[in-house]
Amino acid sequence: MASFSVPSPVPSPVEDAESLKKAFHGWGTDEKAVISVLAHRDAAHRQQIQQAYEDLYKENFIKRLESEISGDFERAVYRWIFSSVEREAIIAKSAFGKVINYRVIIETSCINSPNELLAVKQAYHARYKHSLEEDVASHTSGDFRKLLVGLVSTYRYDGDEVDARLAAVEAKTLHDVIKRKPLESEEAIRILTTRSKAQLKAIFNKYKDEHKISISKDLETEHPDEFASALRIVVRCISSPQRYFEKLLRVVLTKSNLDEDTLTRVIVTRAEKDLQVMKEMYEKRTNVSLEKAISNETSGHYKSFLLALVRN
Amino acid sequence: MASFSVPSPVPSPVEDAESLKKAFHGWGTDEKAVISVLAHRDAAHRQQIQQAYEDLYKENFIKRLESEISGDFERAVYRWIFSSVEREAIIAKSAFGKVINYRVIIETSCINSPNELLAVKQAYHARYKHSLEEDVASHTSGDFRKLLVGLVSTYRYDGDEVDARLAAVEAKTLHDVIKRKPLESEEAIRILTTRSKAQLKAIFNKYKDEHKISISKDLETEHPDEFASALRIVVRCISSPQRYFEKLLRVVLTKSNLDEDTLTRVIVTRAEKDLQVMKEMYEKRTNVSLEKAISNETSGHYKSFLLALVRN
Known part of the structure; x- marks a missing residue:
């Protein structure tokens, strides 16, 4: 479910293209108008608007857009306007x-x-x-x-079939390599890069059942280095993308130096997918709405744009 | 160009299915009839025959075929009947x-x-x-x-664009790692597994230009081990599949113990593609036709089947 709102009825692509042309017109840009169109249209609409704009005005829409806006706002819009x-x-x-x-x-x-x-x-x-x-x-x-x-x-197998016996064997393999100092990377890489996601989830579950600690936690405890930290990201992205992204939002929004690129990436890549779920997880966890947290940490047109994608 | 002949007009799939059913009938199998149908139909026809057979006789065509024939002949037909x-x-x-x-x-x-x-x-x-x-x-x-x-x-880039500067750099990298004892595998693997085929061909050409020896020959001279031999197969398969397969046929057909699996593999995988070219290369090189060489080294229905695929 998308986290942003689309007006009903939605204006035609030609109407939207005309609104954008008007927003670009003259000295300065009407950023509010840009946001009110682009942040409230789904991927198919955005594609049609771009096409209508180029048919009507014989100029490259994306280049024109880039020349009209700037900074984090530009980078966010530039990511957003494309298909997933x-x-x-x-x-x-x-x-x-x-x-x-x-x-x-x-x-x-x-x-x-x-x-x-x-x-x-x-x-x-x-x-x-x-x-x-x-x-x-x-x-x-x-x-x-x-x-x-x-x-x-890797082109992983995408089926649901799980080999429980093999999952047990490879949960043990992972445990063995994690207990070595330094961590023995070869088998960990083999398993994480070739097994199907369903099989990997079975392996991670077996790991937790056997050792009373998640593989992610165990990696963190045993190995404070950057490679182990990369392995943990792999485990977490495969286990639960939503929990991974929700935690990433929490980290980004509480650091003193805001990492705009990461914030933008999470919001624009998930807005059309599952950001709504993460919003609920975020608020449950922090007692602050994601909207409020973003509002506190950002400013200007960048802020307005992100909020338009988060609010529904 | 296919190396085998297809009759014109080609019988309908139903006629072919009926001929095969007749060949399977009773005690023993009429292998000649099986060959005369299956070795003279292209992939699309073979697919249609299988379908027609299963519609007519309500039995699995491939299972029936496997139960009717055996040995190297069976293995060759079993490979051949599928799409590429x-x-x-x-x-x-x-x-x-x-x-x-x-x-x-x-x-x-x-x-x-x-x-x-x-x-x-x-x-x-x-x-x-x-x-x-x-x-x-x-x-x-x-x-x-x-x-x-x-x-x-790897999902290689498949375009024709070549970066000549980069090809020169990586030809040098490959030369450096080949000159080390033991061979330094990491960069060789990186280059061979990620670059596009067009780029790799440019690298191999640059290598030969600079060092007056092909990379394949240099690998052979410097490293008599099996890993270097695998790298040579990679280089040769990318450089020229036809020269690679033609040489493989020469090796297989002159060894005292015939490797039927390899012979079958080359014939069935290339018959519908470029076996005709390899036949010409083979005869030029050995002064013996591929047909004659296969005829000398094989026997029985296996021989008849391979010859039917090679002869046009």
């Missing part, structure tokens, strides 16, 4: 800065279904003329490379 | 014996295009209820695992 698949490809590409943002790569590869990930990789090929695998491999080395390249490459 | 994608999935699964047949896994992953490999992996999921990645990973370890899991997982 295109957006994920753009976000994955943005992970390759001076240092790779491995969290983004793990989210892309572990939260999407196998066929969604495939579609993202196809969009990545079309857009950047090379593969996501190449970019991940050439920005990493050692265990991080093995883990991240494995995660983005 | 299904067949590749079945062949990949057959690679996991007591020891993994890594050559088969390299062929599947490096000779198919990225989208063909994807289709094979989808057929593998549907047929075996788990992924090819899982099977490869759990049958291998160490460098072999990294290489083979990387090859089957």
